[in-house]
Amino acid sequence: MRAHFPFTAILGQTDLKNCLLWTAIDPAIGGVLAMGDRGTAKSTTVRALADMLHAAGISAPVVDLPLGASEDRLLGSLDVDAALARGEVRFRPGLLQEAHRGFLYIDEVNLLDDYLVDLLLDVAASGVNRVERDGLSHQHEAQFVLIGSGNPEEGELRPQLEDRFGLSTHVTTIRDVGVRTEIVRRRLAFDADPDSVLHAFHDQQQDLAGRVSRARNSLDDVTIPHRVSEAAVQLCVECGAVGHRGEIVLVRTARAAAALQGRAEVTTRDILAVAVPVLRHRVAREPFENPTTASARVHNIAVRTVGLHSAA
Incomplete structure (x- = not known):
């Protein structure tokens, strides 16, 4: 099998790497959206994640969903060979089963066919893939972390799909x-x-893999004080985030960040550290506002709001 570039050897793109690590620690965060410039190692970083997790003893495959994939390839279908050769009605697994308990990666996610988007949203919401056709009735668990990347200049992402990503980061060219x-x-x-x-990067890979493994094992024991939860909710209110998914993801991500650092309690600093990737795609956009400005706006609101709770 062809080796992937080491995760710890990737320079820059700290926000993207952190987002991937946090979702690896707590898959319930809901995935990562990485939009930005071409040629900034988005795909390289995602594929490097699988090797690093393998070193941690974590079985979490990274499965690619090609833009031209058919419904059968995504969901699974009747095994035609078994049907023709032996008259058996057998299920041929699709990409969703391959990605179970791992990551489903879509490069150029903003160009994905709307029909496939709808299928993904249905399965992501239920955690179960149901296939009923061609005389076949089959269902299986399909719990996966969705990772999408793309260049926003090539098209907008459907709001329904964008909202399904727990974290969003804007990847820019290093200057x-x-x-x-x-x-x-x-x-x-x-x-x-x-x-x-x-x-050359073996020791760094092993060290990071060990930290991720310990963080996953200790996650449920990391406590979340009431004032931290309150700060998260207040921040979402101040940012104008619609619905309640924002504060849930915010607290989950802060807990994962604390666990990665080996701490047993979440602080308001953790809320501040994860605020931008959690909320930048959940707040109303100003006309002609670029991603950098939007991120800065969320950060400034977070500093003001969370700072009040830190001082309390």
């Missing part, structure tokens, strides 16, 4: 010359000798 030079060096080194790069 620092030194960092970009090191990215080139690491990429060329990996292409020339993958094993050498994997060996």
Whole structure:
């Protein structure tokens, strides 16, 4: 099997990496949407996640959903070979079964066919995939973390799908010359000798894998004080977030962030640290507002609102 670039060797894109780690610790957060510039290692980072989790002893496959996938390929279908050869009515698993307890990754998610979007929303809401056709009646659990990436210049994402992502991050081109030079060096080194790069980052991979594993195991024991929950709700109110999903995801993500740092209690600083990826896609957009400005607006509201609770 072809080796993937090490997760810990990826420079920059800290927000995206953190979002992926938080959802790996608590899949109930609801997935990650990464929109932004082309060629910024979005796909590389997602695929590197699976190898890092494997090192942690976590079986969580990352399954790609191609844009041109058929309904049968996504949901599963009648096994035609078994039907023709032996007259058996047998289910042929689709991508949703392959992604069970793992990650379903959609590159260029904003270009995904509307019909497939509707199918995904139905299964994501119920956690069960039901296939009823061609004389076949089959259902199976389909619990997966949805990860989507794309370039917003190529099309808007349907609001119904965008809301299903727990976290959203905007990935931009790195401007620092030194960092970009090191990215080139690491990429060329990996292409020339993958094993050498994997060996060089082995200890970092193992260390991060161990932290993720411990965080997953301790997650339920991390306490959430009432004032922290109250701060999360107040922040969602101040930001104008519609519905109650925002505060639930906000508290869950803050708990995952605390667990990753090895702490037993969530603080308002954790709320502040995760506020932007949780809320930036849940607040009303100003006319012609760019993603950077939207993120800054959420951050400023978070600093003002959460700061009051921190001082209380």
